[in-house]
Amino acid sequence: MSAGPYKVCLLGDFGVGKTSLVARFVRSTFAAKYLTTVGVKVDSKEVSRPGRDPVKLVLWDIAGSNALDGVSASYLRGAAAVLLVADGTREATLAAALDLLMQARTLLPSAAAVLAVNKFDLVERWEVGPPTLAQLRRSLPVIETSAATGIGVEQAFAAIVAGLVP
Amino acid sequence: MIDLPALPLPVRRRLREILLDRSHPLVLSFGSGWELCGLQGEPDWYGIELASAETAIAALRDLFIGIELDQEQAIPFVELTNGRSVHVHLIPDGEAFHLLLLDAEPARAAQRDQQQLANEAALAGHAKSKAIDALKHIRSELERQRGRLAEANALKNALIATLSHEFRTPLTAAFGRLRLLEQGLPADAGQQRELLALRRNLGQLQVLAENLLEYGRGEAGAAALNPVAVDLAALAEDCRTLLEPLALAKGLQLRVTLTASAPPPWLDELRLRQVLVNLLSNAVRYTAQGEVALLLAWDGKVLRAAVSDTGIGIAPEFQTRIFQPFNAGAQHGSRGAGLGLSIVRRLVEQMHGTLALESTPGHGSRFSVQVPATAAAPASIPPAAPLQGCVFIVEDDPDITQLLELTVQGFGLQTRCFDAAPAAIDAALAAAPALVVLDMRLPGMSGAEAAFALRSRGHRGAILMLSADAGSDARAAAQRAGADRFLAKPIDFAQLEASVRELLAPR
Numbered sequence: 278m279s280a281g282p283y284k285v286c287l288l289g290d291f292g293v294g295k296t297s298l299v300a301r302f303v304r305s306t307f308a309a310k311y312l313t314t315v316g317v318k319v320d321s322k323e324v325s326r327p328g329r330d331p332v333k334l335v336l337w338d339i340a341g342s343n344a345l346d347g348v349s350a351s352y353l354r355g356a357a358a359v360l361l362v363a364d365g366t367r368e369a370t371l372a373a374a375l376d377l378l379m380q381a382r383t384l385l386p387s388a389a390a391v392l393a394v395n396k397f398d399l400v401e402r403w404e405v406g407p408p409t410l411a412q413l414r415r416s417l418p419v420i421e422t423s424a425a426t427g428i429g430v431e432q433a434f435a436a437i438v439a440g441l442v443p
Numbered sequence: 444m445i446d447l448p449a450l451p452l453p454v455r456r457r458l459r460e461i462l463l464d465r466s467h468p469l470v471l472s473f474g475s476g477w478e479l480c481g482l483q484g485e486p487d488w489y490g491i492e493l494a495s496a497e498t499a500i501a502a503l504r505d506l507f508i509g510i511e512l513d514q515e516q517a518i519p520f521v522e523l524t525n526g527r528s529v530h531v532h533l534i535p536d537g538e539a540f541h542l543l544l545l546d547a548e549p550a551r552a553a554q555r556d557q558q559q560l561a562n563e564a565a566l567a568g569h570a571k572s573k574a575i576d577a578l579k580h581i582r583s584e585l586e587r588q589r590g591r592l593a594e595a596n597a598l599k600n601a602l603i604a605t606l607s608h609e610f611r612t613p614l615t616a617a618f619g620r621l622r623l624l625e626q627g628l629p630a631d632a633g634q635q636r637e638l639l640a641l642r643r644n645l646g647q648l649q650v651l652a653e654n655l656l657e658y659g660r661g662e663a664g665a666a667a668l669n670p671v672a673v674d675l676a677a678l679a680e681d682c683r684t685l686l687e688p689l690a691l692a693k694g695l696q697l698r699v700t701l702t703a704s705a706p707p708p709w710l711d712e713l714r715l716r717q718v719l720v721n722l723l724s725n726a727v728r729y730t731a732q733g734e735v736a737l738l739l740a741w742d743g744k745v746l747r748a749a750v751s752d753t754g755i756g757i758a759p760e761f762q763t764r765i766f767q768p769f770n771a772g773a774q775h776g777s778r779g780a781g782l783g784l785s786i787v788r789r790l791v792e793q794m795h796g797t798l799a800l801e802s803t804p805g806h807g808s809r810f811s812v813q814v815p816a817t818a819a820a821p822a823s824i825p826p827a828a829p830l831q832g833c834v835f836i837v838e839d840d841p842d843i844t845q846l847l848e849l850t851v852q853g854f855g856l857q858t859r860c861f862d863a864a865p866a867a868i869d870a871a872l873a874a875a876p877a878l879v880v881l882d883m884r885l886p887g888m889s890g891a892e893a894a895f896a897l898r899s900r901g902h903r904g905a906i907l908m909l910s911a912d913a914g915s916d917a918r919a920a921a922q923r924a925g926a927d928r929f930l931a932k933p934i935d936f937a938q939l940e941a942s943v944r945e946l947l948a949p950r
Contacts, residue, residue: 285510291562308661311566313559315551316520316528321505335505340520341562348519367569404574 279323282333282443284355285434289362290373291341294395297424298362299338302434307425316339317352324438332438343373345380353381358389358437364371365394365421367406378417389440390417393433397423468831469544472536475512477504489544490525490752499524503542505530511542520547540634545701582787603656607885608911610652611932612840617645618933619846639688646685649933650720652781657717668794669913669931670709671938678716679739686735688724695727696734705743712938713931714790715746715814715912721783721946722750724809730754730807748812756804785810830947832877837893838909839868839885847880854943858879864893871897876904877947881926882900882919883910891924898925905946909934 363371422429471483516533528551545667690697796814861867881890908921913931
């Protein structure tokens with residue numbers, strides 16, 4: 278018996294690694310080649326919790342964009358949580374993720390939100406600095422992730438689960 | 444909006460074929476609890492196998508989590524597990540509902556290709572922008588480093604110029620006083636020994652100072668050659684005078700042999716002297732018994748100098764290393780700064796000469812130098828004759844001033860001394876002395892400025908510039924200012940006399 282299912286939408290600018298994060302989380306795979314997502318790809322995974330029922334997450338990997346259009350907004354219907362994804366090597370994608378969060382909040386005022394700042398394996402090229410993330414952590418859970426190495430990926434989805442199921 | 448029933452039957456039929464062919468519709472009908480009630484269309488087109496339809500239905504059901512099923516819904520471009528993209532429509536039907544799947548793969552593929560190109564271009568643009576920023580940063584860093592290097596180099600040059608002055612000025616005074624003592628005092632044997640020791644130590648200090656300055660100048664900072672007519676006999680004697688006390692103290696014999704079959708060679712005497720003294724010092728240092736020999740041979744074209752010893756010799760593996768700076772410790776018993784041979788090599792190269800080494804450990808070494816004459820020897824050296832006239836000496840160091848005064852007076856000339864340029868200029872313009880000897884570095888107005896001021900005010904007498912800075916820049920500055928001759932400190936008194944005689948010779 279599992280709790281949920283909970284619909285979790287991944288939002289973020291193009292090329293930040295949303296599809297890669299899902300692939301790492303669901304299938305433990307990583308493809309270095311960038312392939313644009315068009316529309317949405319839906320996957321699911323049960324997240325086990327020590328001593329408690331697992332939680333089923335249905336992950337909506339939505340085409341990358343720095344703003345919600347009508348189609349993207351339609352994908353959010355019924356979502357219990359959003360995983361915002363930014364690329365640490367491109368600071369503009371962090372601003373985009375925060376803009377998307379603001380827009381998503383108008384549609385999903387009570388949805389849980391977690392920010393994954395991806396490409397942690399390239400941290401030496403990051404434009405996003407630690408002080409910025411330290412400040413953001415006052416507002417929402419922020420996890421540095423790497424879909425390439427897997428660092429932080431489980432934690433990001435665990436943070437989602439924590440936001441969904443107290 | 445088109446009225447389908449009103450369309451002619453063939454049109455309706457064709458339209459239906461096209462739509463069905465393009466969209467491959469699949470209709471799944473469900474009861475209120477997601478129980479499959481009916482299915483029409485091509486399930487295999489979407490990878491749905493009837494035998495395992497439950498998995499596919501569960502995946503479709505996930506699409507509607509949190510969504511009311513009693514309202515029409517449309518979810519465009521949903522990628523199914525078989526990788527195909529579909530438009531999913533939910534159509535309520537009383538308590539039941541239908542899911543209509545329409546193939547979106549061709550549209551998705553076209554959109555993805557276009558989007559992929561645009562996104563890749565944007566990513567490449569970002570990478571390019573970052574690369575340009577990185578290059579700008581590197582360039583700015585390089586410029587900063589270059590500025591710092593230039594500043595450090597300027598500081599080094601200033602330091603060397605200062606050191607040159609600080610070393611050479613007192614050395615000049617000390618040598619000059621020593622010369623006066625040697626000439627003027629009927630010294631007894633004990634006094635002669637003391638004077639010799641003084642000369643020996645001063646000589647060592649001079650060699651060390653010159654070596655350090657030469658090393659500090661570096662390869663690129665080499666001054667231009669300063670060829671003069673070299674009195675080889677005097678040079679050989681100077682070498683003997685300098686090194687013999689050291690050799691005798693160790694029980695060594697010092698042999699100096701000169702063979703000259705032509706008028707004096709024109710060479711950079713300071714460099715040549717530094718080469719010979721360094722080689723001889725080394726030979727004496729590394730020879731415990733036997734002899735050290737200097738052979739000088741001048742045939743009118745090439746000066747050959749060989750310094751040989753019966754010392755410890757140099758093992759083959761050290762024969763290259765000893766020419767590197769700071770090689771002290773390269774061989775047993777070595778002492779000193781380890782600069783001598785590296786300076787020798789550099790100086791010989793600066794004089795366009797060659798340096799060779801033959802050595803057998805335990806038997807001794809022989810350093811052979813060949814230096815071509817740098818200029819044709821003049822047809823004749825001005826004959827020594829009594830000099831007449833007045834010489835102005837402008838020098839701020841009282842010791843040097845007194846030394847110059849005594850020396851010039853020794854040539855039979857009158858002197859007037861000044862410690863600053865302005866007074867000397869006024870006096871020179873009024874008295875028109877035959878020669879003005881200027882120190883390059885004077886307080887306030889420099890020697891070069893003074894020379895320029897004299898020439899620009901019509902002074903036609905000779906000007907001799909003295910400088911502790913032997914660099915080509917100083918020499919060129921003096922010449923541009925109007926000096927007739929330039930002599931580097933420490934002053935070689937024979938050279939000074941030759942220059943004074945040449946400048947005061949009837950024109």
